[in-house]
Amino acid sequence: MSDQEKKEVSRRDLFTKIGMMLNGLAVVILATPVVGYLLSPVLGGDRGQYKRWITLGELDEFPEGQTRLAKFQNPIAGVSDGETDHIPCWVRRIQGEQFQVFAINCAHLGCPVRWFAQSGLFMCPCHGGVYYQDGSRASGPPPRGLFEYQYKVEGGKLMIEAGQLPTLSTTASLGARKSGCQG
């Protein structure tokens, strides 16, 4: 009798284990698309896919020797973005076709820097970061100068390569200074 009981129990045991394994398998199969879905912001943005060349404006909108606020529509936009995909930047036309296009975001923590033409400084309202007119750090907590967009002049228009929020680690693919891409 005891033998038979053991047998029955182990049979149920086996089915329980198989049941657990089947469910485990189902979870793994389900998890794959879930993980892919969750990681889509990362996988979609790899290798500079977020960057596009976009037009900022005609050259004569930017007088020589001045720094002006320009706005552009982010090349990657969603259906529910509202105004949030309208991105500002500071355009400094040094002379001729020589430009510097700075991100609005302070290199410290991303707050919007403001340009003061009289003193030739960018000041950040959050933690007091200050930059010179060429974007280099003047004082305060920023660890580096302002982020710069790649630019080119084509057909009398100023174009920049943009598409993602510049931060300390997303700047390289944006400004592409380190990776050696050229504008």
Added chain:
Amino acid sequence: MPRLKSIADWFEQRLQIGRAVNEALTHPIPRKSASWWYVFGSAALTLFILQVFTGILLALIYVPSAAEAWNSLQFLNHGVTLGWFLRAVHGWGSNFMVAVVLIHLCQVFLFGAYKFPRELTWVVGVFLLLMTLGMAFTGQVLRFDQDAYWGLGIGASITSRVPFLGGPLVHLLLGGPIIAGTTLSRFFALHVFLIPGLLIALVSLHLLLVLKLGINEWPMPGRVVRRSTYVKEYQEMTHKDGLPFVPAAIWKDMFFSAAIIVSVMACAWFFGPFGPTGYPDPTIVQTIPKPDFFFLWLYAMLALLPPSVETPALLIGPVIVIGFLILLPFLSGEGEKSWRRRPVAVVTLLLVVVALGTFTQLATYSPWSPIMNAWSGDPVPVEYLNGRSPLERQGALVFQVKQCRNCHSIGGSGGKRGPALDKVATKLNHDQLVRQVIQGGGNMPAYGKNLNPAEVTALVSFLETLRPSNQPAARDASQAVLTEKERNRPPANGR
């Protein structure tokens, strides 16, 4: 009445939880624990229920879309009957909840309640604190205004400092390459589904542990916790000299919870809802983002940490703090519970409270931020111009126009980023002023490229007038000694 009883019996016959509920309600607690010091946990729970309740009501109107959220908040404020009040209750409820949870943490820490056998209760509590803060931050994001937008930028910038994984993590946080619609959607999911779900689960676990292990006894100096004897001692304490939770202690919980709810409603009624501030359009750069009250300390620390230690402090600091909180009951699971016998614990807590309080207080007026419109908004005090030469007055003009005022105050108004300049001439002489203006230094930008020599001359001559009449101007002592010697030296052809 008999009908009510028969209905109750009908349910009881099926549910069979009456006895368990009764046991839970009347579980014995130590006599001295029926104290006003033990009301904060239940108040936090009450506030959480209030937040869930008002949150659901707000969700009837709120639209979690970057294009619509701000407008739906305006509609709640102005277009829906008492919508403003519900927003205010939810906002103030959030502040009260963070405050009460923090007070609860301090009380439990001071009373040594995390010691054996309540280690797990404490650890779960640490996660409840983190989730409460998470709710406060994600809630601030849902109030999708300029503060929320740039607050997300700050969050992304902090995340970007993680080595190697920074970039992908930023995109994961934002749900895309920029702060936009998908960002708000994921913070909505966090705030409304994920974190509240976890909170409900962990609050239940927290409460279950309190019931299973019993409420912490009032700590007495000399009554030492030992793993081998504690459970027996606690049983004796509660059974020989204990009181049933209902009704001995619960009335205090109920009184305090009611007082808290009334306070939240009073704040909501008199102070109104929080924001929303400006429309979340990043091209409006004339904005001064600021976090909500309970993140002001962080805002201050981010301004005051030296740049070189900022990244390690941001990334390692939280790990150390949270790690310490989680490990605390395992490092000090036995021993004295009374704060009278735990001076290190008391001093540590005081230090943390004073530091966070100071940072918060500093952040309310953020002296490290330039005042962006001081140069055009604050006039030079008249007495600083009276009887001055044309050159000095020209210097005052340079002082204003070159935005010096944004960082330096005179006459009590202007930025506090740099030192006030009302007495600068008593500290720096002419040459030092010229050098400071042109070369900067000590956290001041160099103005050499943006001031011509005439402007520097005018500015410095104005700055040299900035001293009280009863204090002498700064002078170069070594130079004075030299000129003195020069004067006393007999002429070379003296003979």
